[in-house]
Amino acid sequence: MEIILKQDIKGLGEKDDVVVVKPGYGRNYLIPKGFAALATASAKKVLAENLKQAAFKQDKIKKDAQDIATRLADVKLSIGAKAGESGKIFGAVNTIMIADALKQQGFDVDRRRITFETEPKELGAYVANLNLHKEVKVQVPFEVVAE
Template structure:
């Protein structure tokens, strides 16, 4: 029996896949749990429409991510923090700090998209990657200066 999966099913496929399964498996397990629907002409048409909408949405999101990436590449964020003798910060610059600074610049990003392995704890210039979309990664220049005013490059 041919069914269209509405959710990802392990060892069977992803949502939107059309698969051939045993009639009993479809009627007793997949369809009652709303994991799949029978592959009728109506369902196939609606699946095609959903896939087309998904492609358009994905393309739009990709274009938006590219435009934000261009803005981020030309941006340098500067943070002033208290530092010790060896240019080690007493605090740190975290992804939340970077997200707040970007929001002040008019760029709203979730802090989870900022790929910071560990907080920045040294004075200087750091390149911080930002994952904007599945295929789009931009790099922000973050400059950390000592509150006393010395800049290290």
């Protein structure tokens, strides 16, 4: 019996895979639980069209991320923070501050996609890693200066 998986099932396949299972397993467990659907000719055509549209959307998202990455290549940020005489920062420089500084430069990047190689705890130069897409990552240098 051929079925189309609606979600990942360990040992069987991933979402949108067409797999062959024993009729009892498919009819009595996978289909009633909503884990799979019967792989009819029309269901296979719908699946192929959905996969084609999803691939098109992913290509567009990746292309947009690459455009942003090329524009971010020559951006340098300056983040102001209160600091003591020794150069140690009071509080912390976080991803929200980086996202706000990028927004002022004209880049709308979600703060959850920003990470630091080393946490900024003193005045100086640091690097922020931006994960724009699972295949597109860019490093943006920034400097923490005293306010």
